[in-house]
Amino acid sequence: MSSETAVVRLPVIDFSKHELKPGSPEWDSVKLQVRQALEGYGCFQATLDQVLDLRKPVLGALEQLFDLPLQTKQLYVSDKPFRGYYGVASGVGQESMVIDDAKIVQNIQPGLTNTLWPQGNVSFSKSLVSFIELASVLEKKVRRMILEIFGVEKYADEFIDSTNYLLKVMKYEGSGTSEPSLRAHSDQNLTTILYPNKVDGLEIQNKDGEWMSVKLSPNSFIVMIGESLSVWLNGRLSPPYHRVVTKGNEVRYSIGLFAIARGGYQVKVPEELVDATNGLLFKPFDYEEFLRLHSTKVARGALLGFGLKSYCSV
Numbered sequence: 001m002s003s004e005t006a007v008v009r010l011p012v013i014d015f016s017k018h019e020l021k022p023g024s025p026e027w028d029s030v031k032l033q034v035r036q037a038l039e040g041y042g043c044f045q046a047t048l049d050q051v052l053d054l055r056k057p058v059l060g061a062l063e064q065l066f067d068l069p070l071q072t073k074q075l076y077v078s079d080k081p082f083r084g085y086y087g088v089a090s091g092v093g094q095e096s097m098v099i100d101d102a103k104i105v106q107n108i109q110p111g112l113t114n115t116l117w118p119q120g121n122v123s124f125s126k127s128l129v130s131f132i133e134l135a136s137v138l139e140k141k142v143r144r145m146i147l148e149i150f151g152v153e154k155y156a157d158e159f160i161d162s163t164n165y166l167l168k169v170m171k172y173e174g175s176g177t178s179e180p181s182l183r184a185h186s187d188q189n190l191t192t193i194l195y196p197n198k199v200d201g202l203e204i205q206n207k208d209g210e211w212m213s214v215k216l217s218p219n220s221f222i223v224m225i226g227e228s229l230s231v232w233l234n235g236r237l238s239p240p241y242h243r244v245v246t247k248g249n250e251v252r253y254s255i256g257l258f259a260i261a262r263g264g265y266q267v268k269v270p271e272e273l274v275d276a277t278n279g280l281l282f283k284p285f286d287y288e289e290f291l292r293l294h295s296t297k298v299a300r301g302a303l304l305g306f307g308l309k310s311y312c313s314v
């Protein structure tokens with residue numbers, strides 16, 4: 001196998017238009033681009049004017065967090081399978097932290113911030129909250145568009161209101177090798193909004209099984225769909241298989257907002273997506289129950305893959 005990896009610029013879709021309201025011509029034009037990108041790659045880059053302003057504060061916040069002593073980071077303990085601090089064992093040279101229900105500001109400040117800095121850290125919490133706000137608004141727009149694409153928008157409000165947004169922050173030591181720092185996987189959640197800092201390293205597999213390095217535009221987030229959404233859509237879209245390779249020596253930081261279906265919400269294929277040619281592929285499931293069942297693996301690999309589709313296939 002060749003060690004050279006082709007470089008790909010994922011489809012870039014502009015979300016900065018103010019009039020991006022459901023039903024407007026701009027909305028419909030963006031929706032068409034979202035459809036093409038997701039059918040082709042399962043992911044795309046969304047450009048937003050505000051992303052550039054976030055770069056410095058978010059990078060600063062990530063550096064401050066990961067520079068803390070290990071004992072301090074370990075104070076952010078896990079009482080749920082998807083929350084907590086994961087040391088370097090979670091990947092080769094990868095360190096991460098997952099914050100549950102991050103859309104609730106109190107979970108960031110005081111929650112996370114005052115656990116790490118008992119005296120407070122306003123710039124840290126402000127940076128994270130700004131990212132969460134921008135990314136969650138984008139995620140909701142994209143999910144509504146996807147439901148419209150498949151004619152099931154009547155479920156949009158209920159589906160979106162049942163979302164728990166997990167915030168994941170990551171640090172990768174430059175490995176200097178082509179060994180993945182985060183092993184190949186597809187995300188198990190509904191959708192992921194990723195914001196890697198200036199160091200590239202994300203690779204996705206194309207339909208021919210070849211790995212391609214993603215070249216990021218500086219003013220964009222990556223939007224990816226996960227297995228839960230693919231299941232909800234009765235297999236209509238497929239999540240991208242991806243990994244992180246940090247060949248250089250530079251430290252790479254990245255932050256992501258992972259939309260998961262809230263505990264108690266049944267992820268269930270709408271009846272409109274089942275017919276004579278598209279038989280029902282998946283049984284209803286509760287995502288948090290699935291995570292709990294796999295909690296030992298979750299603790300090791302945070303949100304990585306362990307077969308959601310085999311867990312709920314008919």
Ligand SMILES: O=C(O)CCC(=O)C(=O)O
Pocket residue numbers: 168170182187194196202242243244254255256303304
């Ligand atoms: O760091 C990245 O860019 C990707 C992280 C990722 O794929 C994950 O946490 O599931």
Ligand SMILES: [Fe+2]
Pocket residue numbers: 185186187242
């Ligand atoms: Fe991922």
